[in-house]
Each structure stands twice: as C-alpha cells, then as structure tokens.
Amino acid sequence: MLNQAIQMRKNYLIDQLIEAGYTKMVDGRQLYELTLTELEEVYRNVLE
Known part of the structure; x- marks a missing residue:
C-alpha cells in the first residue's frame, strides 16, 4: 500500500x-528515473 x-x-x-x-x-x-525525494525537490524549485 505504501x-x-x-x-x-x-x-x-x-x-x-x-x-x-x-x-x-x-x-x-x-523524470520517471528520479526518486520521490528528487521529484519533490524539483517540484519545489520549478513550480513554487
């Protein structure tokens, strides 16, 4: 489930x-090669 x-x-x-x-x-x-942590960081840097 996790x-x-x-x-x-x-x-x-x-x-x-x-x-x-x-x-x-x-x-x-x-993007699909990144870990969740990496994606979260990219998301924060790009979209916030």
Whole structure:
C-alpha cells in the first residue's frame, strides 16, 4: 500500500512538471528515473 501511494505521488509530480514544460534533468535523466525525494525537490524549485 505504501509503494502504491509513493508511485501515485511520483506520477502526480511528474504530470505537474511535464505540464510546466519540465521534462528531464540537466544531467539527462528522465523524470520517471528520479526518486520521490528528487521529484519533490524539483517540484519545489520549478513550480513554487
């Protein structure tokens, strides 16, 4: 159940970042390759 919640949060963050035009990291990694913690940090930096 926890894994499902984590994946749902990751999907939400990825969707929000893509809508904002952010599709991959400067190091070339795609958003789906990031951990939840990394996605949260990118989300804060890009959208807040």
